[in-house]
Amino acid sequence: MAIRHGTxxxxxxxxxxxxxxxxxxIKPSSPTPPHNRILNLSLVDQLMPSTLYGTILWFFPNHNASDFASKPSESTTRKSKRLQDSLSKTLVHFYPMAGQLKSPALVECNDEGAHFLEARVNCQLSDLLRQPNPELLDRLKALNDPETANVALGSTLxxxxISVFNCGGIVVAVSPSxxxxxxxxxxTFVxxxxxxxxDDGALGQQLVPxxxxxxxxxxxxxxxxPSIKGSLEIQSQSLVARRFVFDVSKVVSLKTKIGSVVQTFIPSTIQLVLAMILRCSIAASHQCKPESSIKPTVVSQMVSFRKRIIPEISENVMGNWFWTIPVLLKENETELHDLVSKMTQGVTEFRNEKASGFKGENGFLVVSESLRKSADIFNSNNIVNVYKTTSLCQLPLYEIxxxxxxxxxxxxxxxxxxIIVLVATKEQDGIEAWVTLDEKEMAIFESDQELLAFCSVNPSIGHSGLVQGFPRTMARI
Structure with a gap:
């Protein structure tokens, strides 16, 4: 499978x-006590595939370029050594992340350690930020290193x-299981x-364990x-990953218009961005495969239920506290207001009726019933496409x-x-969307004038973190 780009x-x-x-x-700097050697995972953790890793990448320009230019090796070595030492100390508190998966629901906290890779990138960080390249970004993730994948995937957690550019800029890519x-x-971990x-290894007073x-x-x-009939995804010889940045101030203008149609609520900016992407994606699919226009589509939304359980689960509780909500879209439900209404309805029903039940022994019944209903959606309908969405827009990622x-x-x-991944821009005045589609569908999607009225295709990123060319507005996500 090739991931193409145009950068x-x-x-x-x-x-x-x-x-x-x-x-x-990298092993913890002190051993895990015997009473913490075995960790039972939650039922939701148990359902996660052992080879599924998520990655978030943080990009740090070098603000001391003159020092790096005079002694690049010394500067890099010093930062890397400090990162390794601090990671070792951090793993004392996050000890299961230095352990090994022994079964779908059990981690042996044996201090085997985390895999830590160092890489040199033969270009300037500004080259990457000028027009981010998905293939290059993929090479900055440890899980795409063949040697690491061979020995670590499925067991190491x-x-x-860390990738160092010629200018001394550093990318830190964290990929937990x-x-x-x-x-x-x-x-929480980062x-x-x-x-x-x-703080040179000191925990400080503000670190919540x-x-x-x-x-x-x-x-x-x-x-x-429950089994799901057939394959839900048509295999493609070539996929294309593209980055789109939506101007929040432009999207906000849609809120009143859509709200007057759906009437029962005013959609959020994130909902509107997601609905626009889905509408144009479905239209591109229908254009490439006309027969698909008479078949339904499923949108799977990842929804957190941390704050729905009573008492709510704080951010420092590790594990998976989200559920995937499938929403069936019939062939005539592809207008923007239809998409917003259906997706919002699915999330609202889950949060109000199911989310609080993901706890205790009753949680097993809630999970089982949710899985059965999802299987019914896929098995009783002739699904043509499944779109998976996740949003990181509400997380303070830029505070690291x-x-x-x-x-x-x-x-x-x-x-x-x-798959569609949403991340807020640094100033919260834009929403960045990574969209991966079939090559032919992407060619249609990225030329959609309705879409382009609200976003830019892979714009440059300024060193301040702002998307260059975006107006400084008061609109926020």
Missing amino acids: VLSSCDINSLVEITSRKT LLVQ HKIADAASVL QAWAAINR PEFIGGSLLPPRELSL DFGWEKPAWVTSLSVLKN
């Missing part, structure tokens, strides 16, 4: 740009890669790591998963500071078919 760096051989210079195992962390958990690195209590809040159980000032850019992308 400044597209003429280069991406493989020659990135060189892995070291592969290490944390992969980290989805068996043990959702996006909020990833942020906040702690950054604080320890910044993580809690690994998922197995007690929602106990794992033997579960017979390892001691080199806050990042110029934070992103997360996946190259799976029909």
Whole structure:
């Protein structure tokens, strides 16, 4: 499968740009006590595939370029050594992330360690920020290193890669197994790591210790998963990942218009952006495959239920506290107001009727029933496409500071078919969307004038973190 691109760096051989210079195992700086050696995961964690890893990438320009130019090796070595030391100290508190997965619902906290890769990138960080290239971004993730994948995927629970550019800029890519962390958990871990690195190993007074209590809040159980007929995804020879940045001030103008149609609520900016992407994606699919226009589509939305459980689950509780909500869209339900209404209805019903039930022994019944209903949707309808969506817009990703000032850019992308990942821009005046589609569908999608009226295709990222060319407005997500 090829992931194509059309960026400044597209003429280069991406493989020659990135060189892995070291592969290490970082163990906790002190051993895990015997009473913490076994961790039972939650029922939701249990359902996660062992080879599924999520990655968030933080991009830090070098603000001391003159020092780096005079002694690049010394500067890089010093930062890398400090990151490794602080990671080791952080793993003392996040000890399961240094353990190994022994079964779908059990982690042995044996201090085997996290995989830590270092890489050199033979270009300037500004080259990447000028027009981000998905293939290059993929090479900055440890899970895409063949040697690491061969020895670590499916058992090791944390992969980290730091990539140093010719200018001294650094990208920190954190890839925990989805068996043990959702996006909020990833942020909790990185906040702690950054604080320890910044404070020369001292925890400080503001560091809230993580809690690994998922197995007690929602106990794992033997579960017979319902079967889903056929394949839900048409295999494609070539997928295209593209980045689109939506101007919030333009999207806001749609709220009143759509609200007057749906009447019962005013859609959020995130809902509208997602609905626009889906509408244009479905239209592109119908144009490429006319027969698909008479078949329904499914949108799977990832929805957090941390704050719906009573008492609510705080951000420092590790694990997965979200559920995937499938929404069936009939062939005549592709107008913007239809999409917004159907998706909002699905999320609202889940939050009001099901989310609080993901707890205790009753959680098993809620999970089982939710899985059965999802299987019914897929098995009783002739589905043509499944779009998977996730949003990180509400997370304070830009607050991370390892001691080199806050990042110029934070992103997360996946190259799976029909996946949409939303991330807020640094100033909260835009929503960045990574969209991966079939090549032919993407050619139609990225030329859609209705879409382009609200967004830019892969615009440059300024060192301040602002998207260049965007107006400084008061509109916020």
